[in-house]
Amino acid sequence: MTWNRPLAVVAAVAASAALAVPAAATAKPTITMSGSTSVAPLAALLAKKYISVCKGCVSFKLLQGGSDVGISDVASGRVTIGNASRDPKPSDPGGLVFNKIAHDAVCIVTNKSNPLPGIDEAGVQAIFGGSVRSWSSVPGSSASGTIDTFTRSPASGTQDAFQKIFLGSTKVFSGSSQKASNGLVQQSVKADPNGIGYVSLSFSDGLHTVPYKGVACTERNAKSGQYGGQRNLYMVTRGPAKGAARAWIKWITKRSAAAAIVNTEWVSLQ
Amino acid sequence: MAARGPQTAQQRDRTDQRAEFLLGALASAVLVLIAFMIAFVFAKAWPSFAHNGLDWFGAGGNVDEQLTGIFNSPADPSDYVYTLHAWPLIYGTALITGAAVLLGTLVSLLSAMFIVEFAPGWIRAILQPVVRLLAAVPSVIYGLIGIIVLVPFFGNHVIGPARKESVQYVIQLDGSSILVGTLVLTVMITPIMIAITVDALRSVPRNWTEGAAALGVNRFRALRTVGLRAARPAIVAAAILATARALGEAIMLSMVTGSVAFAPNPLDGVTFFFEPTRTLAAQIVEGAEGLSVKPFGQTMYAFAALLLISSAFLSFGGWLARRSMRKYTLAPR
Numbered sequence: 359m360t361w362n363r364p365l366a367v368v369a370a371v372a373a374s375a376a377l378a379v380p381a382a383a384t385a386k387p388t389i390t391m392s393g394s395t396s397v398a399p400l401a402a403l404l405a406k407k408y409i410s411v412c413k414g415c416v417s418f419k420l421l422q423g424g425s426d427v428g429i430s431d432v433a434s435g436r437v438t439i440g441n442a443s444r445d446p447k448p449s450d451p452g453g454l455v456f457n458k459i460a461h462d463a464v465c466i467v468t469n470k471s472n473p474l475p476g477i478d479e480a481g482v483q484a485i486f487g488g489s490v491r492s493w494s495s496v497p498g499s500s501a502s503g504t505i506d507t508f509t510r511s512p513a514s515g516t517q518d519a520f521q522k523i524f525l526g527s528t529k530v531f532s533g534s535s536q537k538a539s540n541g542l543v544q545q546s547v548k549a550d551p552n553g554i555g556y557v558s559l560s561f562s563d564g565l566h567t568v569p570y571k572g573v574a575c576t577e578r579n580a581k582s583g584q585y586g587g588q589r590n591l592y593m594v595t596r597g598p599a600k601g602a603a604r605a606w607i608k609w610i611t612k613r614s615a616a617a618a619i620v621n622t623e624w625v626s627l628q
Numbered sequence: 629m630a631a632r633g634p635q636t637a638q639q640r641d642r643t644d645q646r647a648e649f650l651l652g653a654l655a656s657a658v659l660v661l662i663a664f665m666i667a668f669v670f671a672k673a674w675p676s677f678a679h680n681g682l683d684w685f686g687a688g689g690n691v692d693e694q695l696t697g698i699f700n701s702p703a704d705p706s707d708y709v710y711t712l713h714a715w716p717l718i719y720g721t722a723l724i725t726g727a728a729v730l731l732g733t734l735v736s737l738l739s740a741m742f743i744v745e746f747a748p749g750w751i752r753a754i755l756q757p758v759v760r761l762l763a764a765v766p767s768v769i770y771g772l773i774g775i776i777v778l779v780p781f782f783g784n785h786v787i788g789p790a791r792k793e794s795v796q797y798v799i800q801l802d803g804s805s806i807l808v809g810t811l812v813l814t815v816m817i818t819p820i821m822i823a824i825t826v827d828a829l830r831s832v833p834r835n836w837t838e839g840a841a842a843l844g845v846n847r848f849r850a851l852r853t854v855g856l857r858a859a860r861p862a863i864v865a866a867a868i869l870a871t872a873r874a875l876g877e878a879i880m881l882s883m884v885t886g887s888v889a890f891a892p893n894p895l896d897g898v899t900f901f902f903e904p905t906r907t908l909a910a911q912i913v914e915g916a917e918g919l920s921v922k923p924f925g926q927t928m929y930a931f932a933a934l935l936l937i938s939s940a941f942l943s944f945g946g947w948l949a950r951r952s953m954r955k956y957t958l959a960p961r
Contacts, residue, residue: 551784
């Protein structure tokens with residue numbers, strides 16, 4: 359039959375490809391990562407550089423899903439590395455090693471039309487706790503009317519960091535609008551002249567970042583440790599990192615090429 | 629496959645038998661899968677229901693604080709926190725779904741009547757494919773339009789500062805609201821309702837409406853009293869399908885309703901429409917980050933279980949409604 363020939367060719371090609379792929383895969387280890395949406399953009403940039411530096415010695419697979427997804431994935435062995443933007447918790451599965459790879463700064467942001475000159479801890483707690491609800495009672499504000507607060511859902515790493523660093527025991531105002539990602543908070547504050555929210559430093563484009571305790575939220579201030587609103591970013595492994603993952607984490611924390619990438623929007627450890 | 633000669637009757641029988649087995653096996657596999665899914669979700673959800681009892685469905689306290697408490701449960705399983713009063717989420721879901729389906733039914737009936745009876749040929753030729761296209765647009769696109777265009781518009785231009793101040797210590801009116809949620813959801817579910825209603829009106833035998841017209845009523849009246857009545861079972865089916873889609877809508881509603889676990893109060897007058905809320909499906913999407921925390925994950929499964937039960941009741945209710953309408957003929961599907 360006439361159409362059998364191309365089919366046979368396709369089958370032959372598929373068969374040889376199937377044979378070839380496992381051979382290539384064994385030669386080149388794959389590092390799979392999942393987890394924090396705050397770590398993911400950094401991990402992607404680092405991975406690209408690492409592949410070119412080590413001449414394609416590994417391949418990467420990067421998934422997101424949030425810090426807790428990464429931690430549960432790595433604990434159950436679904437991925438090599440779980441990315442986390444929060445500190446270890448007592449309820450985390452046992453046997454995990456949190457490898458610190460960088461710092462990230464959490465910035466308080468307002469709309470460009472309302473360049474708040476500064477805010478202190480009490481101010482943040484009053485605004486996000488809901489005891490101050492009008493811009494007219496916030497010193498230095500050029501906006502008027504009700505304050506619109508934008509926060510993150512309880513399960514997010516940024517929310518966890520914000521609660522620990524800025525709020526302490528103060529509870530978030532129950533009427534505040536909860537967003538599912540950094541980008542949505544950024545978009546909401548950008549569109550709302552009365553808005554205030556908090557995002558990772560890398561999501562502050564197009565917004566006014568409010569100096570916290572007199573220190574501007576910039577990479578330089580975060581790196582020097584002067585800026586108070588910092589958190590740690592981790593790559594979590596099950597037991598100490600081994601093999602390709604160990605080389606990769608070591609490269610991130612020790613090499614200047616990696617530090618240069620980290621310092622574009624985050625704060626390197628070196 | 630190779631070309632064959634004419635089949636004998638016996639061969640045909642065997643082919644039929646094989647097809648019957650195969651299709652039967654597939655259908656049963658789907659049933660088994662559904663049964664497993666329901667069992668799985670309920671097993672996962674059980675601790676949350678068991679700990680709270682009927683209070684789970686009640687009001688009281690702040691849902692977000694309760695969820696934070698559940699999320700930060702201690703490591704020891706015997707100390708897990710489960711306390712939750714999910715009323716604002718249930719109420720928000722019912723409110724937005726109900727309003728959108730009511731509005732959608734009205735709009736879809738009128739548009740279907742227009743398409744079937746009144747539209748000139750060329751308008752019909754444009755409308756029908758457009759409606760079908762709209763029915764297939766992914767919900768996240770509606771969500772994006774909602775959050776980039778509608779929410780800021782309502783927040784900055786429609787809701788005045790005085791209205792915002794009047795409730796500022798209770799809730800914030802930033803534009804993301806049940807009104808925007810309902811509007812966008814209505815736009816989302818209406819196209820499929822129009823498509824189904826149009827098909828149903830078309831299948832009403834022509835001579836029925838012509839009979840009515842012969843008695844002297846106008847076209848609109850004939851369509852309303854005869855066509856719509858005969859098509860009722862299909863309209864119910866359309867509403868059920870739309871309700872199911874609305875109940876399950878998560879991403880878009882999470883983006884435009886403000887996602888505050890708040891029960892809007894109708895006594896607030898006009899302000900009521902600008903108040904935010906959060907639906908069950910949106911809550912599951914937003915809580916997905918915390919699934920690895922066991923009690924938190926179980927709570928999310930409890931929300932899923934409630935949605936499953938609602939959709940089961942929904943299909944059952946639809947079946948009852950259509951059964952009672954059987955006398956209006958046009959065999960129900």
